[in-house]
Amino acid sequence: DAGITQSPRHKVTETGTPVTLRCHQTENHRYMYWYRQDPGHGLRLIHYSYGVKDTDKGEVSDGYSVSRSKTEDFLLTLESATSSQTSVYFCAISELGRGDGYTFGSGTRLTVV
Amino acid sequence: AQSVTQLDSQVPVFEEAPVELRCNYSSSVSVYLFWYVQYPNQGLQLLLKYLSGSTLVKGINGFEAEFNKSQTSFHLRKPSVHISDTAEYFCAVSDKGTSGSRLTFGEGTQLTVNP
Numbered sequence: 450d451a452g453i454t455q456s457p458r459h460k461v462t463e464t465g466t467p468v469t470l471r472c473h474q475t476e477n478h479r480y481m482y483w484y485r486q487d488p489g490h491g492l493r494l495i496h497y498s499y500g501v502k503d504t505d506k507g508e509v510s511d512g513y514s515v516s517r518s519k520t521e522d523f524l525l526t527l528e529s530a531t532s533s534q535t536s537v538y539f540c541a542i543s544e545l546g547r548g549d550g551y552t553f554g555s556g557t558r559l560t561v562v
Numbered sequence: 563a564q565s566v567t568q569l570d571s572q573v574p575v576f577e578e579a580p581v582e583l584r585c586n587y588s589s590s591v592s593v594y595l596f597w598y599v600q601y602p603n604q605g606l607q608l609l610l611k612y613l614s615g616s617t618l619v620k621g622i623n624g625f626e627a628e629f630n631k632s633q634t635s636f637h638l639r640k641p642s643v644h645i646s647d648t649a650e651y652f653c654a655v656s657d658k659g660t661s662g663s664r665l666t667f668g669e670g671t672q673l674t675v676n677p
Contacts, residue, residue: 482664484667488668491670539605539606541606550665551606553605555605556604
């Protein structure tokens with residue numbers, strides 16, 4: 450979607466290295482989310498943010514941290530990548546946080562070898 | 563806490579046939595309900611949503627869904643599918659009363675439309 454971009458689109462990294470994924474929005478939405486998508490699991494929430502410097506954990510937050518120093522950027526960091534973190538990562542934004550649905554980025558395919 | 567169950571992981575149909583993708587949810591509070599579609603190698607797009615009012619909701623691309631509170635279901639239907647409808651479909655739910663509440667997704671249903 451034009452208002453939300455994720456970078457990089459693809460990344461291969463080695464086990465034990467730190468990795469940072471970036472989500473950038475131009476919509477000035479308050480809420481931002483990181484999900485991971487795995488076959489048979491749908492999308493699972495990792496972390497979310499409800500404002501600058503305001504973040505909280507989702508259902509699969511172990512091994513991940515986030516930061517939001519500006520409204521437009523939400524960073525997801527894998528502190529020490531493991532093979533179980535091989536996945537497709539989606540960022541989403543929402544203006545109201547409820548009822549209006551989310552706008553999703555195109556995803557980052559991360560492979561940990 | 564809410565949960566979503568999509569009853570079919572794969573649904574194969576022939577072109578121009580009708581289709582129904584089934585979704586059941588569980589929640590202790592009132593909810594908003596959503597259907598998203600994901601085409602290959604893309605992000606998710608919102609198909610339709612139920613917030614309140616009429617239980618029959620119409621979305622893009624000729625899809626519609628019906629909210630059934632007594633059966634806690636939100637099934638997605640299309641009377642005649644096209645090859646281009648081949649995609650993965652996700653049902654999602656969020657709490658109605660909480661600002662900033664998060665979407666909980668089902669596991670997804672792969673719809674494959676065959677010629």
